[in-house]
Amino acid sequence: MTDENRNHDTEPGAGGPERVIGTPRGEDRVVTGAAPEHEDHEGPYSAAETHGRPEEIQRKGERTAAMWFTIAFVGGVGFLVSYFLFPPNAEGEPAIANPLVGQWANMLMGGTLTLALFGIGAGMTVWARRVMPHYEVASPYDELPSPPEQKSSFSDFLMRSADESGFTKRPLMRRTLLLAMAPLGVAPIVLLRDTGPLPRESLRHTLWEPGMHMVVEGAERTGDNKWIHQDDLRDGSMISALPYVEPTAAHPHGLSLNDQAQTVILLIRIPEEDYSEELTREQRNWLHNGIVAYSKICTHVGCPAALYESGTHRILCPCHQSTFDAANGAKITFGPANRPLPQLPITVDEEGYLVADGDFSEPVGPTFWDAQRGN
Structure with a gap:
């Protein structure tokens, strides 16, 4: 059968008109x-x-x-x-x-x-x-x-x-x-x-405020809500921490999951001489005795940047390998993230316990969160 005949059939009887295979015969045929x-x-x-x-x-x-x-x-x-x-x-x-x-x-x-x-x-x-x-x-x-x-x-x-x-x-x-x-x-x-109402400026801020103490992440669930002292960190050590909030009936551990995701930080102690000269005066004022605090939420897609290499002072996000320089304002050294981890200003109270000295320098979380906030 030729290509032309393969796609067409004829009406019964010799000389019948061509029609497309699968279409009705007679008066209801498809018009070509x-x-x-x-x-x-x-x-x-x-x-x-x-x-x-x-x-x-x-x-x-x-x-x-x-x-x-x-x-x-x-x-x-x-x-x-x-x-x-x-x-x-x-x-x-x-x-x-x-x-x-x-x-x-x-x-x-x-x-x-x-x-x-x-x-x-x-x-x-x-x-x-x-x-x-x-x-x-x-x-x-x-x-x-x-x-x-x-x-x-x-x-x-x-x-x-x-x-x-x-x-x-x-x-x-x-x-x-x-x-x-x-x-x-x-x-x-x-x-x-x-x-509901428009978020306006609410998404730009977290629960951190001046004078708020810090506890080790996870300690609030075990009942060991001991505040973190500046002497608890040695050079090269890192602690994942949350703000201390009094427990309530709605949140028996003090913080909701939403608040934990926004406020979790990395406390890292780096020798003073290892800090980069590129740090601004404001960034240096946010340190205390070599201790620096950064948001733990990666600015790429929001994974926890939970790995720290003390020899190179690198913070690593295990999801997509975004790497940040803890000694230089958490600037990006590798990976898909396109902005540094926000820094939290810290200081100590009269007894040497670490406290926040304000909120984060920038909105926490991925850049697309930042775009939705209207920045």
Whole structure:
């Protein structure tokens, strides 16, 4: 069988017309090329064969689709009205004292939104089945790229498709569709209200504040909440620490998991002479007797940078091998991270226990967190 015969078959009987394999025989076969023109069509372009559907049926379909789009508009407006009539509280439930009324409020919002979406779907279905032309066109594969004459005819093809779809010819249906879509376009903006207040500057700060003591990470869960003394660190040693917060009923260990992730630090003691001369005066003032504190959260994707090599003063994140120079403001020496670990100013109290002298120098966490904060 040749390539030409492989893709086509013939009608029963000698000399029957060719058809594409898998398509119906007889009058319902797929049309190859352009479909025959319809004599009663009105518009700048000739419409394709529509199986004899008269203009009256198309107009009836237009009115039916417009009716469904109008219902969808009413449902969308009803959703917005019910949302503002029964505003949600902080927990996301309607702020209504009577639980029964609250349930009806949820049903009203859900029902009107369902009606809006169903109306649009039903209208689009009627549009496709009763207004748009019903024919199939099959074309043989062409060599790529397309010839210039096909490229130049694209605008004509686009306008012909718009005319056949009824979008340009049926203003009632087009206008009611746009009207129905308007409330649904506003709905997502309104629902942003449920996400709570804007974070504003809150994400730029952590719980660290001047005078806050430090405890070893994990000690708060064992009950050994001993504050860290400056003598607990020797040259080349490193301690992972958290701020000391009095336990509460909500947080029996003092800190929530969120707070721990934001405030965890690395305390490292480095001989004074090993610090880089590139440190600014401010960075040196944040040290105490060679002890420096950096955020433990890697600025790449937020993994804990928990490895420290005392010989080279390098902090290593094991996830993607980002490496930071602890003796030079935690600047990057290797890896995908693109900003240093934020530094925490520290000092000591009257008894020599390490305390914070403020918050981090920069927002903690990955750079994309920083971008979301609006920096």
